[in-house]
Amino acid sequence: MNKTISIDGKTIPFKTGQTIIEAATAAGVYIPHLCHNPDYKPHGSCKLCTVKINGRNCSACTFPATEGQEILNKTPELENDRRKITQMLFVEGNHFCPSCEQSGNCQLQGLGYYLSMKDNHFPHFFANRELDASHPELLIDHNRCIFCNLCVRASQQSDGKNVFVISGRGINKRLTVNSTTGKLKDSNISVDDCAAQICPTGAILKKRTAYAVPIGQRLYDTKKIDEIALEQENKE
Amino acid sequence: MKKFIQELCEKNNFQSVHLLTILRKIQTKYFFISKEDIEILSNLLKIESTQIISVVEFYSFFHLKPRGHYDIFLSDSITDQMLGQQSLANYFAKKLKLQLGQVRDDGLVSLAYTSCTGMCDQGPAGLINGYPITQLNKARINTIVNLIETQTAIQDWPRSIFTVNDNIYKTDLLLHQEITQGEALKATFNRGLIATLDELKQSGLRGRGGAGFNTAMKWQFCSEEQSSERYVVCNADEGEPGTFKDRVLLNKYANQVFEGMTLCAAIIGAEQGFLYLRAEYLHLYSSLKVVLADRYEKNLLGNNILQKNINFNIEIRLGAGAYICGEESALIESLEGKPGIPRNRPPYPVVEGYLNKPTVVNNVETFLAAAKIAIIGGQAFAKIGIKKSTGTKLLSISGDCERAGIYEYPFGTTIRQILDDCGAKNVLGVQVGGPSGTFISNQEFDRRLAFEDLATGGSFIIFNQQRHILDLVKNFTHFFAHESCGFCTPCRVGTSLLKKQLDKIVDGHGSAGDVVALEELCQLVKNYSHCGLGQTAANPILSTLQRYPEIYQSKLKAISYEPGFDLNASLATARQLANRDDSGAYLAQVEDE
Ligand SMILES: Cc1cc2nc3c(=O)[nH]c(=O)nc-3n(C[C@H](O)[C@H](O)[C@H](O)COP(=O)(O)O)c2cc1C
Ligand code: SF4
Ligand code: SF4
Ligand code: FES
Numbered sequence: 001m002n003k004t005i006s007i008d009g010k011t012i013p014f015k016t017g018q019t020i021i022e023a024a025t026a027a028g029v030y031i032p033h034l035c036h037n038p039d040y041k042p043h044g045s046c047k048l049c050t051v052k053i054n055g056r057n058c059s060a061c062t063f064p065a066t067e068g069q070e071i072l073n074k075t076p077e078l079e080n081d082r083r084k085i086t087q088m089l090f091v092e093g094n095h096f097c098p099s100c101e102q103s104g105n106c107q108l109q110g111l112g113y114y115l116s117m118k119d120n121h122f123p124h125f126f127a128n129r130e131l132d133a134s135h136p137e138l139l140i141d142h143n144r145c146i147f148c149n150l151c152v153r154a155s156q157q158s159d160g161k162n163v164f165v166i167s168g169r170g171i172n173k174r175l176t177v178n179s180t181t182g183k184l185k186d187s188n189i190s191v192d193d194c195a196a197q198i199c200p201t202g203a204i205l206k207k208r209t210a211y212a213v214p215i216g217q218r219l220y221d222t223k224k225i226d227e228i229a230l231e232q233e234n235k236e
Numbered sequence: 237m238k239k240f241i242q243e244l245c246e247k248n249n250f251q252s253v254h255l256l257t258i259l260r261k262i263q264t265k266y267f268f269i270s271k272e273d274i275e276i277l278s279n280l281l282k283i284e285s286t287q288i289i290s291v292v293e294f295y296s297f298f299h300l301k302p303r304g305h306y307d308i309f310l311s312d313s314i315t316d317q318m319l320g321q322q323s324l325a326n327y328f329a330k331k332l333k334l335q336l337g338q339v340r341d342d343g344l345v346s347l348a349y350t351s352c353t354g355m356c357d358q359g360p361a362g363l364i365n366g367y368p369i370t371q372l373n374k375a376r377i378n379t380i381v382n383l384i385e386t387q388t389a390i391q392d393w394p395r396s397i398f399t400v401n402d403n404i405y406k407t408d409l410l411l412h413q414e415i416t417q418g419e420a421l422k423a424t425f426n427r428g429l430i431a432t433l434d435e436l437k438q439s440g441l442r443g444r445g446g447a448g449f450n451t452a453m454k455w456q457f458c459s460e461e462q463s464s465e466r467y468v469v470c471n472a473d474e475g476e477p478g479t480f481k482d483r484v485l486l487n488k489y490a491n492q493v494f495e496g497m498t499l500c501a502a503i504i505g506a507e508q509g510f511l512y513l514r515a516e517y518l519h520l521y522s523s524l525k526v527v528l529a530d531r532y533e534k535n536l537l538g539n540n541i542l543q544k545n546i547n548f549n550i551e552i553r554l555g556a557g558a559y560i561c562g563e564e565s566a567l568i569e570s571l572e573g574k575p576g577i578p579r580n581r582p583p584y585p586v587v588e589g590y591l592n593k594p595t596v597v598n599n600v601e602t603f604l605a606a607a608k609i610a611i612i613g614g615q616a617f618a619k620i621g622i623k624k625s626t627g628t629k630l631l632s633i634s635g636d637c638e639r640a641g642i643y644e645y646p647f648g649t650t651i652r653q654i655l656d657d658c659g660a661k662n663v664l665g666v667q668v669g670g671p672s673g674t675f676i677s678n679q680e681f682d683r684r685l686a687f688e689d690l691a692t693g694g695s696f697i698i699f700n701q702q703r704h705i706l707d708l709v710k711n712f713t714h715f716f717a718h719e720s721c722g723f724c725t726p727c728r729v730g731t732s733l734l735k736k737q738l739d740k741i742v743d744g745h746g747s748a749g750d751v752v753a754l755e756e757l758c759q760l761v762k763n764y765s766h767c768g769l770g771q772t773a774a775n776p777i778l779s780t781l782q783r784y785p786e787i788y789q790s791k792l793k794a795i796s797y798e799p800g801f802d803l804n805a806s807l808a809t810a811r812q813l814a815n816r817d818d819s820g821a822y823l824a825q826v827e828d829e
Binding site for chain 2: 042044045046047048050057059062064081084085088089091092122123125146147162164165166167168169170171172173176177178180
């Protein structure tokens with residue numbers, strides 16, 4: 001017999017060992033997420049995937065699906081709070097979308113649109129962050145890092161390297177590069193590494209590829225992030 | 237330098253789980269952890285240097301830049317503030333001729349604030365090179381400054397500077413008398429392990445660290461896991477501001493605590509235990525080692541304990557300054573030599589704990605109580621207290637009262653009774669359970685000490701009518717922002733936003749919508765954070781906003797909106813650059829209405 005959970009009243013089958021987000025994605029139900037990518041071990045830090053399971057808030061990307069869970073996902077309350085969490089990420093760093101190379105292809109921005117974010121709501125931190133343009137082919141703009149840990153995991157789990165670590169505590173978190181100078185050029189990253197492609201925002205970019213696609217035809221110009229995420233993640 | 241680190245790593249078997257231990261030694265010897273040291277360690281321990289940097293940056297007592305040879309931290313608990321810490325800190329800085337938060341140019345001394353050091357009954361307190369200084373006053377500061385300027389070695393300082401008192405004022409079942417060494421283990425073996433777990437069940441004992449999980453159930457779950465290895469961990473991180481009872485237990489009742497750990501090990505089948513001791517309690521380290529050595533000698537630890545074919549060892553591991561390491565899964569990460577970032581759950585520590593093996597984590601007082609129960613039996617324990625809260629609870633009482641110190645009460649005791657006993661007068665309210673707990677007003681003194689009413693890990697801070705609510709709320713809110721581990725968005729960003737938003741109101745820049753915005757933010761941080769720290773970080777604001785909304789409202793300006801952005805302050809750099817100081821170089825935030 002098939003085991004099932006229910007999300008917003010819809011019955012969804014799952015296999016033992018699947019997380020809620022895995023079961024949902026396979027069934028074509030989108031749960032917002034930023035630090036989750038099905039190729040990597042879940043992290044559970046951005047909290048955008050928060051759903052209500054039998055009345056309790058849980059992270060869908062880490063929480064295992066179990067028989068009979070009654071899950072709320074797309075409720076006004078959750079969407080409202082997810083918007084505020086997204087706004088927190090915007091004010092924490094320095095995101096100037098109109099001039100950003102990643103504009104239109106950025107998951108943070110895409111999520112902002114999806115959640116009808118119209119302003120930043122919270123006061124800005126104006127964090128003093130650096131730009132690392134030392135590498136001939138890659139660029140890190142620390143202003144745009146949301147500490148999702150995906151580059152860290154991709155480097156470890158796919159590339160068999162250890163190029164990145166997130167260090168620091170609290171609001172002083174920072175992405176650290178594993179090299180004697182702390183600069184990307186002295187690390188063993190290569191432009192083809194998964195870690196170089198994975199960033200959901202414009203924090204890690206390939207040089208000389210920016211603004212190639214005109215406005216109107218970029219990834220999230222044509223479709224919303226829910227549709228694209230489901231397409232991409234079910235293809236894999 | 238390389239030789240020292242080489243030997244250090246050798247002594248720790250080149251294992252990265254000992255990273256904190258190793259870094260502590262380097263920090264103590266060289267006053268910082270240099271890039272070069274990190275490279276050497278990286279090679280010797282075979283871990284990435286970034287991993288080491290992430291540990292150094294995470295803990296308050298590790299530094300990438302040199303600290304003074306005399307490194308002073310002043311405790312920033314609200315109780316220290318109430319005892320005049322701020323003016324003393326300024327006095328201290330003036331005497332030392334340095335700026336608070338800085339290292340003096342000659343590198344001799346540094347002075348900074350740190351979170352509560354667990355000496356609230358004898359503050360203002362602090363740490364010098366890791367060792368506690370208490371009851372600071374100007375005379376004491378003068379003495380200390382003198383010793384520093386004459387570069388007297390810490391070992392040669394008068395012991396009185398480092399005196400720490402137990403201040404036990406009221407004893408009951410547990411504190412009345414420590415058990416005889418070995419008594420609980422003998423009783424356990426005589427009765428049988430399963431029968432003793434049954435007694436623990438009957439006792440109804442719940443964890444004393446705050447969350448109140450049933451102890452027997454935790455031990456049983458852990459013992460039922462399929463695994464060849466298991467661990468027992470005693471949580472002596474005691475970071476909740478206003479709590480210091482575990483310090484006293486480890487000073488005076490350590491034998492009984494270790495005995496509780498050992499009987500837990502026997503019951504669940506663990507061979508290795510850890511005492512995770514907060515860095516601030518370094519002064520207890522050597523005496524605890526003596527107690528352990530004595531227990532090994534008497535065959536109460538080690539191999540074949542009391543000829544019962546049971547092996548168990550206890551190792552003490554010191555923290556390095558991080559409140560979050562009291563959270564059990566963060567504590568386990570820290571034991572493994574990593575930054576203290578709480579894990580995802582499930583799995584819980586009883587299933588996957590230290591090195592992913594089943595692990596029981598209990599508070600110091602829980603182990604103390606378990607040892608007592610092994611002797612007197614579950615019924616005798618359950619007789620004390622009330623239905624869902626059996627036995628007694630240790631309180632660390634501080635703040636405005638005549639006798640701050642340790643008190644043991646049966647659960648169910650009223651707050652009024654407690655206040656009477658410690659000599660508290662004209663009370664405005666009490667913070668029960670520390671910043672993460674609840675503030676109760678003087679209209680609520682008939683409430684009771686109990687899991688079903690006012691639960692507390694032990695912190696009990698009293699405020700009299702002269703105190704201002706917003707002072708304590710501000711202190712607590714800043715504390716959480718400082719201690720957030722930064723893993724999850726709602727707490728990392730949210731606690732700092734709470735701090736900004738609260739300060740905006742307290743400093744008189746708030747306007748109509750600001751209290752509502754504050755409350756909304758509180759709910760967000762509370763409902764979406766990953767662990768207990770974020771989930772309780774808004775409690776100080778929420779519990780006082782509920783009781784004293786008028787205090788918050790009275791701080792608001794009559795205008796409808798004021799931006800968080802301080803226009804005039806932001807112009808400071810421009811004024812400096814333009815070398816202007818005329819009235820035209822200053823702008824009002826909003827037009828006068
Ligand atoms: C932020 C945070 C800090 C904590 N600090 C402590 C602590 O210092 N000591 C403690 O025993 N428990 C602390 N806890 C609770 C532990 O996570 C855990 O529940 C406890 O150690 C279990 O032991 P017990 O069942 O004996 O209480 C803390 C929890 C959180 C969320
Ligand atoms: S650089 Fe990008 S991928 Fe890496 S942690 Fe920051 S946001 Fe995530
Ligand atoms: S709630 Fe705070 S302390 Fe807990 S994991 Fe999140 S950031 Fe870290
Ligand atoms: S996607 Fe689940 S917490 Fe980030």
